[in-house]
Amino acid sequence: xxxxxxxxxxxxxxxxxxxxxxxxxxxxxxxxxxxxxxxxxxxxxxxxxxxxxxxxxxxxxxxxxxxxxxxxxxxxxxxxxxxxxxxxxxxxxxxxxxxxxxxxxxxxxxxxxxxxxxxxxxxxxxxxxxxxxxxxxxxxxxxxxxxxxxxxxxxxxxxxxxxxxxxxxxxxxxxxxxxxxxxxxxxxxxxxxxxxxxxxxxxxxxxxxxxxxxxxxxxxx
Numbered sequence: 001x002x003x004x005x006x007x008x009x010x011x012x013x014x015x016x017x018x019x020x021x022x023x024x025x026x027x028x029x030x031x032x033x034x035x036x037x038x039x040x041x042x043x044x045x046x047x048x049x050x051x052x053x054x055x056x057x058x059x060x061x062x063x064x065x066x067x068x069x070x071x072x073x074x075x076x077x078x079x080x081x082x083x084x085x086x087x088x089x090x091x092x093x094x095x096x097x098x099x100x101x102x103x104x105x106x107x108x109x110x111x112x113x114x115x116x117x118x119x120x121x122x123x124x125x126x127x128x129x130x131x132x133x134x135x136x137x138x139x140x141x142x143x144x145x146x147x148x149x150x151x152x153x154x155x156x157x158x159x160x161x162x163x164x165x166x167x168x169x170x171x172x173x174x175x176x177x178x179x180x181x182x183x184x185x186x187x188x189x190x191x192x193x194x195x196x197x198x199x200x201x202x203x204x205x206x207x208x209x210x211x212x213x214x215x216x217x218x219x220x221x
Contacts, residue, residue, distance in 0.1 A: 004116040004117065004118055004120060004121060005119075005120040005121075005136075005137055005219070006116055006120065006121045006122075006123060006128075006133045006135075006136040006137070006138075007021075007024065007030075007120070007121070007122045007123070007136065007137075007138045007139075007140070007211065007215060008123055008124075008128035008129035008132070008133045008136040008138070008139045008140070008194075009021045009024075009122065009123065009124040009125075009128065009139075009140045009142050009211070010124070010125060010126055010127065010128050010129050010130070010139070010140070010141055010142070010188070010190075010191075010194070011124075011126075011140075011141060011142035011143045011188075012126075012143055012149070012173075012176070012177050012180065012188060013092070013096070013149065013173055013176045013177065013180070014149040014150070014152060014153040014173055015142050015143050015144050015149055015199065016142065016144065016149075016152065016199050016204065016207065017124045017125075017142040018034055018036070018124050019204055020124075020142060020199075020204065020207045020208055020211065021034075021122045021123070021124035022034075022122075023204065023208045024122050024208055024211045024212060024215075025121075025122035027208065027212060028119075028120060028122070028212075028215070029119065030119055030120040030121055030122055031115060031116075031117050031120070031121045031122070032121070032122050032123075033112060033115040033121060033122070033123040033124070033125075033128075034124060034125075035108075035112050035123060035124065035125030035126075035128060035132065036095065036124070036125055036126075037070075037075055037086060038063075038066070038068070038108050038111065038112065039095040039096075039098055039099045039104075039108070040086035040087075040091050040092065040094075040095040041066055041068055041075070041077050041082065041086060042059065042062060042063045042066060042095070042098050042104065042108070043086075043091055043094030043095040043097070043098045044077060044082060044085060044086055044091050044094070045062055045066060045077060045078075046058075046059055046062060046094070046098070047091075047094060049062070053094055053097045053098055054097070054101075056101045056102075056103055056104065057103070059098055059101060059103075059104050060101070060103035060104050060106070060107045061107075063098075063104050063107040063108050064107040066111075067079065088162075089157065089162065089164065089169075089172070092176075093172065093176075096176045096179055096180070097179075099126070099180070099183070100179060100183040100184075100185075102184065102185040105127075105131075105185055105186060109131070109132065112125075112128075112132045113132060113133070116133070121133075123136075124142075126180055126186065126188045127186035127188075129141075129191050129193075129194055130186060130189065130191055131186045137218050137219075138195075138211075138214060138215050138218050139191055139193055139194035139195065140194060140195050140197050140211055140214075141190035141191070141194040141195065141196050141197065142197045142199060142207070143196070143197070143198055143199070144198060144199045144200040145200045146170060146173050146174055146177065147170065148199075148200045149173055150166060150169045150170035150173050151166065153169050153173070154166045154169050157169070195214060197210055197211070
């Protein structure tokens with residue numbers, strides 16, 4: 001087990017794992033890794049450079065040298081604020097396509113592990129518990145029904161003024177789920193040693209408390 005404790009929270013797209021992970025990290029005064037942001041940044045950088053999202057060698061080379069910084073809630077790409085840009089639906093779709101490429105995942109692996117600093121790290125993604133931090137003392141698989149995830153995402157996008165239908169979002173989520181589960185490297189899955197947290201009918205506060213309660217139990221053992 002690493003000397004730096006890690007809580008690994010994995011789950012499908014739009015499940016709320018990022019919000020829960022960030023709040024757990026804040027409650028514990030730990031560091032936080034949004035691994036999905038690295039894939040979104042890779043997709044954004046590729047689109048900015050005119051690279052095809054299936055050009056694996058070029059994307060892997062790009063991922064390995066991304067100029068990325070996480071500063072006080074801001075995400076910078078090449079020194080520019082990309083915090084909101086990477087949350088666009090098109091970038092999320094691009095990230096899902098980029099994330100299935102094995103050499104891209106390898107290029108980003110050590111960059112993710114480097115986020116583990118004292119006093120601890122809360123990391124969210126698709127393969128935090130299975131690949132990036134396999135020895136994490138607490139692993140959570142956080143999910144919700146596809147319909148509930150689509151509804152949450154729809155409300156977020158409408159609030160931002162984006163024009164999209166609920167059925168479009170549901171279709172996109174189902175396609176991403178299928179792609180994430182079927183990929184050859186680090187497919188999305190609930191590990192045998194991961195606790196299931198279904199947030200379909202839970203509030204954010206209840207979900208955060210679930211993780212904190214189980215962390216206290218693990219750390220006290």
